[in-house]
Amino acid sequence: MDFKYINIRTRTLMVICVGAILCSLNCDTDETQEVARLTNLVMADEFNIDGAPDPSLWTYEIGDGTAQGLPAGWGNNELQYYTDRPENVRVENGVLIMTANEESFAGSNYTSARITTQGLFEQQYGRFEARIRLPYGKGIWPAFWLLGNDCDQNPWPQCGEIDIMEYLGNQPTVVFGTVHGPGYNAGDSVSKEYQLENDRFDNDFHVFGIEWGPDYINYYVDGDLYQKITPELVDEEAVKDGDPANAGQWVFNRPFYIILNVAVGGNLPGAPNTQTVFPQSMYVDYVRVYN
Amino acid sequence: MKNIKLFKLNKALALGMIMVLVFGCERDVTDDAVPATFPNTAEVFTDAPVGLTDNFFESFNPAEGYNTLDTFEVVDNESYEGTSSIRIDVPSPDNPNGFLAGGIFRDRGAGRDLSGYDALTFWAKASTTATLASVGFGADFEQDKYPVVANGIQLTTNWTKYVIPIPDPSVLVQERGLFSYIAAPFDVLGDGPNGNEIGWTFWLDEIRFENTGTIGQERPQIFNGQDLVQEVFVGSDITISGLGYTVNLASGLDQTVFPSVNYFTFMSSDTSVATVSESGVVSVVGNGTATITAKIGDVSAEGSLEITAEGAFVNAENPTLPASEVLSVYSDSYTNLSGLNVGAFNNGDIAISTQVFDGNEHIAYENLQFVGVGWDTPIDISGYTHVHVDVQLVSAGSSFIVELLDFGPDGVDNGFGDGSAGGFNATGQLIQDQWVGLDIPISSFTNSTGGGGTGLTTFNNIGYVIFVSNSGDVLIDNIYFFNN
Numbered sequence: 001m002d003f004k005y006i007n008i009r010t011r012t013l014m015v016i017c018v019g020a021i022l023c024s025l026n027c028d029t030d031e032t033q034e035v036a037r038l039t040n041l042v043m044a045d046e047f048n049i050d051g052a053p054d055p056s057l058w059t060y061e062i063g064d065g066t067a068q069g070l071p072a073g074w075g076n077n078e079l080q081y082y083t084d085r086p087e088n089v090r091v092e093n094g095v096l097i098m099t100a101n102e103e104s105f106a107g108s109n110y111t112s113a114r115i116t117t118q119g120l121f122e123q124q125y126g127r128f129e130a131r132i133r134l135p136y137g138k139g140i141w142p143a144f145w146l147l148g149n150d151c152d153q154n155p156w157p158q159c160g161e162i163d164i165m166e167y168l169g170n171q172p173t174v175v176f177g178t179v180h181g182p183g184y185n186a187g188d189s190v191s192k193e194y195q196l197e198n199d200r201f202d203n204d205f206h207v208f209g210i211e212w213g214p215d216y217i218n219y220y221v222d223g224d225l226y227q228k229i230t231p232e233l234v235d236e237e238a239v240k241d242g243d244p245a246n247a248g249q250w251v252f253n254r255p256f257y258i259i260l261n262v263a264v265g266g267n268l269p270g271a272p273n274t275q276t277v278f279p280q281s282m283y284v285d286y287v288r289v290y291n
Numbered sequence: 292m293k294n295i296k297l298f299k300l301n302k303a304l305a306l307g308m309i310m311v312l313v314f315g316c317e318r319d320v321t322d323d324a325v326p327a328t329f330p331n332t333a334e335v336f337t338d339a340p341v342g343l344t345d346n347f348f349e350s351f352n353p354a355e356g357y358n359t360l361d362t363f364e365v366v367d368n369e370s371y372e373g374t375s376s377i378r379i380d381v382p383s384p385d386n387p388n389g390f391l392a393g394g395i396f397r398d399r400g401a402g403r404d405l406s407g408y409d410a411l412t413f414w415a416k417a418s419t420t421a422t423l424a425s426v427g428f429g430a431d432f433e434q435d436k437y438p439v440v441a442n443g444i445q446l447t448t449n450w451t452k453y454v455i456p457i458p459d460p461s462v463l464v465q466e467r468g469l470f471s472y473i474a475a476p477f478d479v480l481g482d483g484p485n486g487n488e489i490g491w492t493f494w495l496d497e498i499r500f501e502n503t504g505t506i507g508q509e510r511p512q513i514f515n516g517q518d519l520v521q522e523v524f525v526g527s528d529i530t531i532s533g534l535g536y537t538v539n540l541a542s543g544l545d546q547t548v549f550p551s552v553n554y555f556t557f558m559s560s561d562t563s564v565a566t567v568s569e570s571g572v573v574s575v576v577g578n579g580t581a582t583i584t585a586k587i588g589d590v591s592a593e594g595s596l597e598i599t600a601e602g603a604f605v606n607a608e609n610p611t612l613p614a615s616e617v618l619s620v621y622s623d624s625y626t627n628l629s630g631l632n633v634g635a636f637n638n639g640d641i642a643i644s645t646q647v648f649d650g651n652e653h654i655a656y657e658n659l660q661f662v663g664v665g666w667d668t669p670i671d672i673s674g675y676t677h678v679h680v681d682v683q684l685v686s687a688g689s690s691f692i693v694e695l696l697d698f699g700p701d702g703v704d705n706g707f708g709d710g711s712a713g714g715f716n717a718t719g720q721l722i723q724d725q726w727v728g729l730d731i732p733i734s735s736f737t738n739s740t741g742g743g744g745t746g747l748t749t750f751n752n753i754g755y756v757i758f759v760s761n762s763g764d765v766l767i768d769n770i771y772f773f774n775n
Contacts (some may be wrong), residue, residue: 058485136508136539171507198504200541227656277508 004084009270036129038211043289047096053115060084061114079265082110089113095283100140100262102278114261122149126291128164129209135280136202139272140169141263142282145209146256157185162217165208168269172200175208177219177227182275183238183247192227192239205285240285260284329404335396335469335498338373349432350394357507358382358389370497371414371450381474383490393473395430402465408500409456417446421477426453429551431468438468441548444492456506458536458550459588470498485638503543511555511592512537513585520597523575524604526648528613531557531571533594536587555585555619565598577598604648605727607681607768618675619771620664620756623651628666632760635665635755653768659760664770669752670696672733675772680729682765684721689763692716693731695738695747704754714738730775
């Protein structure tokens, strides 16, 4: 079950970190978690107006990645073609619905959607959270994540990526939070999974969030803190053998923008199988940002 | 993360205890309002049976091949957890005491309240990577009201946990059937049951009911999830088939089980056209269109049946000859031949059923290539000139041939040494969707038959009436011999 990105050393460290936070929680009489200290709401989309997502906040990334300069499959051998059609993305009954369909479209066998706040809402630091009900099934790979707004000048991974929530549809009780940067990306990223003990992520809505400051990124699910990433940690985790001098650099100190998407297939989840039911939808009740 | 959860749990428990202390003495609900409840004991077997009947393992019927002597044992040399497990030795095909291992475990009391659980779970390992034919719960040898089975559970040589979902736990408020299994010899070569299978062994441990919370994507099914459309007659009955229930487990894998019909609630979109009984039988009561759907609990089932009824079924005309003047094979107006079998032999993919309208039964053959209507003792038709058969052609343009087969003086179906067979081609007389009464002279059965007959020349030991078609659908009624 262990997520393959995690190495043992990371996990041990995480346990220590969580243990430390547990102590502080134990002493905290009002049960206010450290992760949820920021309460000044600066952006919220409650998805209360039916139709296309609010164009003042969201833009679409369309296609298979080639238009964005990536190899087909968004650099991960993903199988979907992203569109802005209501079949793939719409707001209805108070939720944003992002749907992966099995259909032939522009040379792909699946369609889906990927929306971002690039150029419309970008923020450095703060608390980013979304309340989401996830789909399920082998090959379904939804995510709620942030990218640094300078990837055109400082190509990934130098521009930084904060994956607030990623999920594989064939592991319906597990989500994971990850950061990517120089020397710690792809298979060497710093990541941790969070497993529900008596529930699943496709049965109901759950809140996924981070609180991000100058020297920390705290990950939580439904108010449970499960990962704290610091400059010291990424420096220790980074692979430095033969890598550039900036391997392990903390790059999470500039504005980032939000991305929501549902990928189909790709290197991480593998392709859908015969048991995968289509369509599959991710339901987003809200996206909120505090500082 | 786990620690945090435990911490919260402890807090919740403490809070619960405080609430018990505070509110424990309040009694604002009368005793009369409290329904009788049964224990909710989860464990079925840990290191020993938990609350089961004294005989613990109760075998399925030995007459069906179940071995009651050699298969079941609690052992101390193997276990997933604790000290003991259940060892089941699946017999070889030639075991004189039976080749199947299977039975149930029953609650020793009046039953358990399982409504707080969402799955039966157990651990198993096997001597080889064989498949458990079925495993489940709900069979109690009494009412068998809520059985559920999963078929084809692939075991491994390592201890592995298996999860059998409960379709609607809320109905299991007094359940005695706590576990059931069936295992057959291992078909190593995968070439079907032919006696070359081998015996094998598997172990079961930690059998219990659990509230896992990790079962999702409940998908009940009727008609195997298909949306069927059918034209029917008023007065006909249709049994809802293809019942299933699929969920997605925490492992990400789907698990399908086959629940009793009693887990389902059936609905008709128009009860003036069709009604559905609790046991899943659709009764067509009026003209029009109705859609039959189902649910388990609040979850709608995949699959439906849309029926359109256009009037009542018209039965074949009743024969008017007195019984003393006919030799009847099959008719509601007379006595059928003893041991009548409307499918004594037939092509493999035929569908044979009998249907009753207004108390009058007829036979329906679908995809008919050949079928023999047989009976116990050969009959002498030498005193009769004709045979009568009522036929309704259902499929357009199909051929229809009637054959008679005589066993000969030895009275045995052993070729045409002493017997004979002949056919009569009635294709040209049939009218689609209408009953046609064929009165065929016995002397007309002169055609060669599919079975090698060259014409009917013997008449004292008729053993079969045979119908032949090119995969057509026909209805048959009132087969009798008479004098014209």
